[in-house]
Amino acid sequence: MSPMFVPGPVDVAPEVLQAQAKPMMPHRSKDFEAIFQRASEKAKALFATQYRVFLGTHSGSGMQEAGVRNFANESILACVNGAFADRWFQVATANGKKTTKLEVEWGQAITPDRLADALKQQHYEAVTLVHNETSTGVENPLQQLCAAVKEVSPDTLILVDAVSSLGGVKIEMDAWGIDFLLTSSQKCLALPPGLSLAAASDRAMKYAETVQNRGWYFDLLLMEKHRLKDSTPMTPVMPLIYALDFQLDRFAAEGYEKRFARHAAMAERVQAWGEDAGMPPLAASGIRSKTVSSLVNTRGVDISAMNKFLTQRGMRIANGYGKLKDKNFRIATMGEIQMSDVEALIPAIEEFVKQMQPA
Numbered sequence: 001m002s003p004m005f006v007p008g009p010v011d012v013a014p015e016v017l018q019a020q021a022k023p024m025m026p027h028r029s030k031d032f033e034a035i036f037q038r039a040s041e042k043a044k045a046l047f048a049t050q051y052r053v054f055l056g057t058h059s060g061s062g063m064q065e066a067g068v069r070n071f072a073n074e075s076i077l078a079c080v081n082g083a084f085a086d087r088w089f090q091v092a093t094a095n096g097k098k099t100t101k102l103e104v105e106w107g108q109a110i111t112p113d114r115l116a117d118a119l120k121q122q123h124y125e126a127v128t129l130v131h132n133e134t135s136t137g138v139e140n141p142l143q144q145l146c147a148a149v150k151e152v153s154p155d156t157l158i159l160v161d162a163v164s165s166l167g168g169v170k171i172e173m174d175a176w177g178i179d180f181l182l183t184s185s186q187k188c189l190a191l192p193p194g195l196s197l198a199a200a201s202d203r204a205m206k207y208a209e210t211v212q213n214r215g216w217y218f219d220l221l222l223m224e225k226h227r228l229k230d231s232t233p234m235t236p237v238m239p240l241i242y243a244l245d246f247q248l249d250r251f252a253a254e255g256y257e258k259r260f261a262r263h264a265a266m267a268e269r270v271q272a273w274g275e276d277a278g279m280p281p282l283a284a285s286g287i288r289s290k291t292v293s294s295l296v297n298t299r300g301v302d303i304s305a306m307n308k309f310l311t312q313r314g315m316r317i318a319n320g321y322g323k324l325k326d327k328n329f330r331i332a333t334m335g336e337i338q339m340s341d342v343e344a345l346i347p348a349i350e351e352f353v354k355q356m357q358p359a
């Protein structure tokens, strides 16, 4: 494996890739239903939930669409502090929902006070939040944000995108009162892309019964009907479900707490190095992501040249996202990445930066 310090698709362990290579079988067969049931059941630990976990044959954006189609007839408050939160706002708007933006500057977090104020001004059926904003390296204070919603507007459903954090950072769906929590396979789960997972609370599923125009592919009530028979309405992405079943055993063997600690330690190492090197994280201390560090390119590093240099050494990082391209660069430390990989990356970056200085 070549350590790819990019926020997805990440490296996949050879044995996980291999787990996809089982023979195909009819998806409406007892054999496949047993695998589907096992994988969905194990996934509950990932979400820290007693509710249901849906396995969707599409990437995470599809679950963003499912969230807004199923859990709001019209009014949504979208908390936006980066590109992926803005994507969710756009998905909601494109689906005809009356969506209000609560926006803060890229690099800042959504604060419980701002959210509470917005909820005091108007009632919303649902609020959308991105836990870990991959574009800026900011982790929103999710537990406190959920508490603010519960206090001011307890019936508002809390929809959370944890595409770049679930499986790498502790998120307690039931304890924090999250109603819909979604992720993609190609980030902290360290699987190939194409599978999306989302858990939904009972009260959210009940609310969905009152929602019109849920569509078909993303109708979670239809998904639920089939899920109860360990199946899906459409043909699922079977190889990825084989791999998920296998991968979740590897997570359990590592131990979730250890896995979270490994992610936190790697991000801290990168961020501390960034500070020392005069290229600090965009995010202030206290709201920094534990899976992707977005460092400010204060030294005017040619990011694509640096990546070429790193690629020759079997590594790769990511440029800044969207309007942060070349202004920032991102080092993702998720999935299969280990501290020893980080310890190899840092001197390689230092070597590149040193050689670009005039002698």
Ligand SMILES: Cc1ncc(COP(=O)(O)O)c(C=O)c1O
Pocket (backbone or CB within 6 Å): 007, 008, 059, 060, 061, 062, 084, 130, 132, 133, 134, 135, 161, 162, 163, 164, 184
């Ligand atoms: C936070 C976040 N949300 C949503 C997405 C979109 O996910 P997908 O590409 O799986 O549709 C991404 C992708 O990078 C992301 O980082």
